[in-house]
Amino acid sequence: MADGGLMVAGANDHPKVRRAGNARLQRLLRRRSTTAFLLALPLIFLIGSLVIYPAVYAVYLSMLNKRMTSFVGLGNFIFLLKRNTFHLVIFQSCLFAVTAVILKAFLGFILAHLMHNIPSKSQRIWRGLLLIPWVIPLALSTLSWWWLFDPAYSGFNWLLNKFGFEAIPFLGTGWNARIAVITVNVWFGTPFFMIMYLAALKSVPEQLYEAAAIDGAGALQKLFFVTLPMMRNIISITILFSLITTFADFDIVRILTSGGPQDMTHLFATYAFAVGIQSGDIPLGASVSLFMFPILAVAAYFVLRGVTRRTQEIAA
Secondary structure (H helix, E strand, C coil): CHHHHHHHHHHHCCHHHHHHHHHHHHHHHHCHHHHHHHHHHHHHHHHHHHHHHHHHHHHHHHCECCCCCCECCCHHHHHHHCCHHHHHHHHHHHHHHHHHHHHHHHHHHHHHHHHHCCCHHHHHHHHHHHCHHHHCCHHHHHHHHHHHHCCCCCHHHHHHHHCCCCCCCCCCCHHHHHHHHHHHHHHHHHHHHHHHHHHHHHCCCHHHHHHHHHCCCCHHHHHHHHHHHHHHHHHHHHHHHHHHHHHCCCHHHHHHCCCCCCCCCCCHHHHHHHHHHHCCCHHHHHHHHHCHHHHHHHHHHHHHHHHHHHHHHHHC
């Protein structure tokens, strides 16, 4: 047996075997997939340390008691679902995200079409100007909006008073504050939709519009039967991305209202901060933040499934 083991070891040390192993290694390293993986490895490590690990740790925290000394399972989630305030947070988060995304998509689509029909030289100027709200840091621009809405120094109310109208408590009542928060988010996010839709419009072949015009199609028919079908995938992906970021919005509500009045503008992120950091119940705050995941996961599933199905239809 010892002689057999020596023979195997000797065979593995044979120069031909070593050369074959080196050749396989070189072929593996020459593959594009291997090169791509090695180049992406730092990013994978960064995502794992800054995204995956915190997410797993948040799940662990959400199953502890307030003092983080014992395991309570789903107790924090059950407790939240019994609170009327949290029901209000779910309603407000869905209202805020869905309304803001629809308005951003609609306005961005209109602006993209207007920009698409402007000559290229002037288009660069207008495109740069319209991107300013998206380029300015959100916290800084929200402070400017807070000054415009603030009851004591409101620029909007100053104009209303100048024209003989009564002042409006923009941040003083629940629905006014909700509309103000949505307005700021729409103002900030519309340029992103505009630039994405403008890029999609430029990728639509002009031959399709010429063929539609020959068949007698009008402007609306070109929009519904040429433009929208060609832009469906980019519209879906843009809406999904914006939905994720809008659900996780924190700066606007925190600066404008801090969740008030009477918790009527709290979103998942701001309520998690209020419960977890300000009230000192970190496990409960982690539980609040995790409620976003199933909602966004369901939305992502349906959107991506639709994109995949349409891509397969085009390929077929």
